[in-house]
Amino acid sequence: MNYRSDIRNIVIIAHVDHGKTTLVDAMLKQSKVFRDNQVVGELIMDQNALEREKGITIMAKNTAVVYRAVKINIIDTPGHADFSGEVERVLSMADGCLLLVDSVEGPMPQTKFVLRLAMKMGLKPIVVINKIDRRNSRIAEVLKLTEDLFLELAISADQLDFPVLYASAREGTVVTELDMKGQDVTPLLECILGKVPPPKIESGSFQMLVSNLAYDSHKGKIAIGRIWRGKVAPHQLVVSVGADGSVTHYEISEVFTYLGLKHLKVEEAEAGDIVAVTGLDKVNIGDTIASLEQTEALPRIEIGEPTVEMTFGVNTSPVAGREGHFCTTRQLRARLNRELETNLSLRVQGTDGRDTFLVKGRGELHLAILIETMRRESYEFEVSKPKAITKIVDGNLVEPVEVLTIDTQEEYLGVLTEMLSKRQAQLADMRNDGHDDVRLVFHVPTKGLIGFRTVFSTATHGESIMNTTFLGYEPYYGDIISTRNGALVASEQGIAVTYGLNNAQGRGCTFIEAGTPVYEGMIIGLNSQPKDIAINVCKEKKKTNIRSSTSDIAIKLAPPVQLSLEQAMDFINDDELVEVTPGNIRLRKKLLTQAQRAKDRASSRRSMK
Ligand SMILES: Nc1nc2c(ncn2[C@@H]2O[C@H](COP(=O)(O)OP(=O)(O)OP(=O)(O)O)[C@@H](O)[C@H]2O)c(=O)[nH]1
Ligand SMILES: [Mg+2]
Numbered sequence: 001m002n003y004r005s006d007i008r009n010i011v012i013i014a015h016v017d018h019g020k021t022t023l024v025d026a027m028l029k030q031s032k033v034f035r036d037n038q039v040v041g042e043l044i045m046d047q048n049a050l051e052r053e054k055g056i057t058i059m060a061k062n063t064a065v066v067y068r069a070v071k072i073n074i075i076d077t078p079g080h081a082d083f084s085g086e087v088e089r090v091l092s093m094a095d096g097c098l099l100l101v102d103s104v105e106g107p108m109p110q111t112k113f114v115l116r117l118a119m120k121m122g123l124k125p126i127v128v129i130n131k132i133d134r135r136n137s138r139i140a141e142v143l144k145l146t147e148d149l150f151l152e153l154a155i156s157a158d159q160l161d162f163p164v165l166y167a168s169a170r171e172g173t174v175v176t177e178l179d180m181k182g183q184d185v186t187p188l189l190e191c192i193l194g195k196v197p198p199p200k201i202e203s204g205s206f207q208m209l210v211s212n213l214a215y216d217s218h219k220g221k222i223a224i225g226r227i228w229r230g231k232v233a234p235h236q237l238v239v240s241v242g243a244d245g246s247v248t249h250y251e252i253s254e255v256f257t258y259l260g261l262k263h264l265k266v267e268e269a270e271a272g273d274i275v276a277v278t279g280l281d282k283v284n285i286g287d288t289i290a291s292l293e294q295t296e297a298l299p300r301i302e303i304g305e306p307t308v309e310m311t312f313g314v315n316t317s318p319v320a321g322r323e324g325h326f327c328t329t330r331q332l333r334a335r336l337n338r339e340l341e342t343n344l345s346l347r348v349q350g351t352d353g354r355d356t357f358l359v360k361g362r363g364e365l366h367l368a369i370l371i372e373t374m375r376r377e378s379y380e381f382e383v384s385k386p387k388a389i390t391k392i393v394d395g396n397l398v399e400p401v402e403v404l405t406i407d408t409q410e411e412y413l414g415v416l417t418e419m420l421s422k423r424q425a426q427l428a429d430m431r432n433d434g435h436d437d438v439r440l441v442f443h444v445p446t447k448g449l450i451g452f453r454t455v456f457s458t459a460t461h462g463e464s465i466m467n468t469t470f471l472g473y474e475p476y477y478g479d480i481i482s483t484r485n486g487a488l489v490a491s492e493q494g495i496a497v498t499y500g501l502n503n504a505q506g507r508g509c510t511f512i513e514a515g516t517p518v519y520e521g522m523i524i525g526l527n528s529q530p531k532d533i534a535i536n537v538c539k540e541k542k543k544t545n546i547r548s549s550t551s552d553i554a555i556k557l558a559p560p561v562q563l564s565l566e567q568a569m570d571f572i573n574d575d576e577l578v579e580v581t582p583g584n585i586r587l588r589k590k591l592l593t594q595a596q597r598a599k600d601r602a603s604s605r606r607s608m609k
Contacts (some may be wrong), residue, residue, distance in 0.1 A: 003198040004272030009073045009226065009315045010196055013118060015108035016079035016099035016467065018167040019130040021045050021057050024076045026172035028260055031065035036052065044261065045076045049376070050369060058369055060086040060212070062224065062274055064258040067189040073258060073274045073598075081110050081402075081469045082363035085303045085345025086091045089285065091117055092301060093211050093226040093274055096124040097126055098188075098459040099146075100167075103129050103137035106145045109403045109469035112153070119153045121269060124196050125162045128188070132178070139178065154582065163191055167383065190538050199226075199272030205291035206230035206238065208275070209298045210283055211427030213342050219278040223289065226274050228298060229290060233268045240280055241288045241297040250289075251280030285344055303344045306360035306468060307400040307446050310367060310569075311384040313356035315579055318493060318519040318589060323581040324380025332381055335374060343370070360389060364450060365470070369564045375565075375580050382577045382588075386569055388447035390476060398473040400446040403428070406456075408464035409436045415459050418438065423448030424477045444468075445477045451570030486532040488525035489589055490518040494538030501556045504535045510560050511587070512537075521592025523576065526561075563587070575600075 012020045021043045028044060041604045043055070051058050064073045075094060077087045091097075097118045101107055118125065127146055128321040143164060154160050165188055167174040173182025176191075212224040232238075239479045255420060256263040256276040280289065288297040314320075315328050321327045326335065336348045336357055347360040361367040364386050371383060390399045404425065408416060410432075417427070420442055430443035444452075449468060456466055466599055488504050490496075498514040501524075510525035524537055563571060568578045568585050575597075579586040591597045 002201040002203075002272070004201060006069065006200045007071050007073065007199055008096065008192050008196045009075075009094045009199055009272075009274060010096045010098060010124070010192060011075040011077060011087075011094035011118070012098045012100065013077055013087060013114040014130075015102070015105070015110040015114075016056065016078050016081075018079060018100045018102040018105070018108075018111075019167075020079060020100055021076055022171040023098070023128070023130065023167065023185075023188075024063065024074060026169050026174075026459045027065050027072075027074065028063065029172060030185050030189075031067065031260070044418050050372060056080055058083055058086075060090040062258050064274075065189075065260065068193065070193055070255075071259075071273075072189070072192055075274075077114070079110055079114075080365065081467070082361070082366035082369075084110075084113065084470070085343070085362055086358075088113055088117060088303050089301055089344050090211050091121045091123065092209060094121075094123055095199055096126065096192065098126050098192075100127050100128045100130045100169075101142055101146050103131045103139050103142055103166075103490075104133075104134050106138070106142040107149050108467055109405050110467065111146075112149055115149060116153050119155050119159055120161075121192060122155070124161060125150075126188075126191055126195055126451075127162050127164045128166045128167050128174070129164065130169050132166045133171060135220050138168065143213075148171060164189060201271040202229045203574055204229040205294050206232050206236070207288060207290045207294065207296075207298065208232070208277075209301075210240075210285050210287045211281070211301065213285055214276065216278075221281050221283065222256075222278050223280050223287075224274070224275045224276045224281045227271045229270060229271050229294075231268055231270045232275065232277060237292055237296050238280075238289050239292060240283045241290065241295060243286060243300065245297070247290075247295060248280075248282060250280045250283075252277050256282065284341060297435040301344070304362070304470065305389075306345055306347055306362055307387050307389055307402075308363055308367060308386050308450070308454045308530065309358055309360040310386045311351060311353075311356045312359050312371075313353065313382050313384075313577075315380045315382050315581070316355070317382070317522075317579050317586070318592070319517065320380065320579075323378075323389060323583045325378040327380045332379065335377075335379060346370070362455075362470075363446075364566065364569065368569060371569075371580055372565055375582055378582050380581045382579045384571065384577055385572045385574055386450050388445065388450065391473070393473065397476040401443055401474045402446055402449060402468045403443050403471050404442040404449065405467045406440040406442070406464060407466075408437055408438055408440065408460055411436075412460045412464060413438060416456075416464075419445065419452075419455060419459060420448075422483070423452060423480060443448065443471060445474070448477075448480055454567050454570050462523070468551075484526075484571070484573060486527035486530055487523040487576070487587070487589070488527050489532055489534045490520060490522045490524050490538075491534035491536045491594065492538050493519045496524065496537040497540055498555050498557055500535070500537035500539040501557055503539070504537050505537065505558055507533060509558070510537075511563060513560050514557065518590070519588075520594075521589045523572075523587035523589065526571075532589075 174188040207229040214222040286300040349358040425442040425444040508527040
């Protein structure tokens with residue numbers, strides 16, 4: 001067996017926000033991959049528009065730096081549990097992992113989740129306690145907790161022998177001992193060179209596993225992965241082996257390797273390296289690309305199952321087709337199918353309704369990001385309430401359950417416990433730091449978490465943090481009864497006016513401003529009573545000839561409650577939909593007219609008898 005001593009392949013894993021992308025910034029900046037006068041900013045790898053807006057990594061990405069003539073291929077991964085599929089997909093490219101742990105938060109549920117995956121893959125770990133500059137850091141304790149985690153998860157004894165570094169990724173410094181003064185990230189680069197094994201090379205001809213796909217309008221599909229055997233060069237003839245074992249012949253067009261943010265076009269790349277190749281227009285993630293002589297496939301990438309589902313359908317509202325460029329079933333189907341190629345933990349199924357698809361993902365955020373992306377690409381469609389995916393195992397109904405970790409203050413304990421018990425949560429652990437801060441750990445069925453993030457943030461005045469990770473499937477806990485009040489539903493098509501909205505505000509709170517076009521069946525607010533009521537918000541005040549001293553005083557409306565996409569998804573009930581267009585997020589009843597809804601209620605009453 002040979003080794004490539006001039007390469008190291010590492011993946012950076014951690015819980016959300018522990019500083020992975022910031023650490024990559026520090027490595028890139030120190031490696032001088034930018035021009036001296038180039039303004040590069042922060043979170044350089046988070047280039048996607050939604051990543052920048054939300055300040056989170058959504059997709060795993062490759063980059064590389066050169067240190068002492070060794071190329072270090074770096075894979076940055078998302079820490080949010082909903083994007084775990086991205087982590088699972090890329091781990092096999094690496095030989096080592098940097099496990100980042102926040103010096104205040106310590107190991108969190110997702111730290112455990114990703115470390116377990118990395119241990120299973122046999123990656124050599126390096127622990128980086130990050131954010132040591134934080135005022136209230138508790139480094140010794142966090143290290144102890146991290147060691148406990150390794151004791152629990154390590155598969156072989158040598159995985160327990162991991163180096164520990166201390167970093168302030170934001171300041172761009174790493175040290176090996178806490179009493180040292182940080183200069184730069186050299187100790188980290190040295191540690192990677194010294195501790196992460198160089199890639200092993202098997203003998204034989206070209207073989208690579210496709211771990212990622214990208215698109216380029218000129219080059220077409222780009223397959224990204226690690227070469228396990230042999231060499232690859234432009235114009236080489238290869239085959240790709242699909243999931244069903246089918247073999248397709250191709251000629252490689254171009255070969256690229258990574259350096260900083262650039263793709264370098266190369267004449268040849270060899271086993272051990274991570275490359276991007278073009279010319280294979282039907283290749284999929286998980287396929288093996290191999291030489292014609294040795295066409296056996298590498299093991300496919302295993303991705304965890306989706307836990308949440310919702311329908312995506314063609315927009316059927318009376319104002320459909322006015323804003324989006326892509327509104328038809330065919331366009332929606334094609335877009336969802338394209339997403340399946342790269343979004344590995346996503347599933348799409350047809351439904352009984354011809355214009356509707358069942359889309360399954362790893363969590364509400366996973367699906368919300370897809371919806372937001374499509375909306376920005378000028379798609380128009382409607383989505384249903386997200387639901388947890390249940391299944392039958394050995395004849396029993398089971399449902400997904402998650403670990404919910406909450407960092408909060410004592411004053412919110414009562415309200416949180418009450419809210420969560422209604423959502424079938426069970427307290428698994430509670431730690432008090434002796435002051436006011438409390439960490440609560442619950443086991444909650446996924447269905448109980450849907451819509452929880454919004455109410456959580458309101459109940460704790462945005463001062464607490466919650467995180468979830470998938471625990472497993474457990475016997476069905478029973479139904480949760482929705483406690484939402486009824487909706488205020490527009491009864492006429494037209495333009496909402498102040499007078500009409502003022503009437504609506506006498507019933508509850510409203511979601512729209514005066515001047516907003518509405519249609520019959522559109523939800524314009526939340527009733528303060530449990531039942532839906534239809535309201536004519538387009539109704540003007542009756543004109544009279546009598547002037548009263550008060551009637552002309554302009555009505556002052558309370559400002560509308562504007563729901564974000566995620567809040568809208570959480571808000572709706574089973575008989576409602578969110579209408580998503582490039583410019584608007586509207587809520588509506590599935591059945592638009594009062595007559596249809598009354599008929600539906602009557603028939604469901606009959607069937608209950
Ligand atoms: N004080 C301090 N803040 C840091 C440090 N490193 C990162 N941060 C901050 O922590 C936040 C999250 O950093 P990111 O690098 O986006 O974290 P991440 O792990 O990539 O997050 P995801 O990709 O979304 O999982 C940002 O506001 C950073 O500025 C550090 O060393 N010290
Ligand atoms: Mg990140």
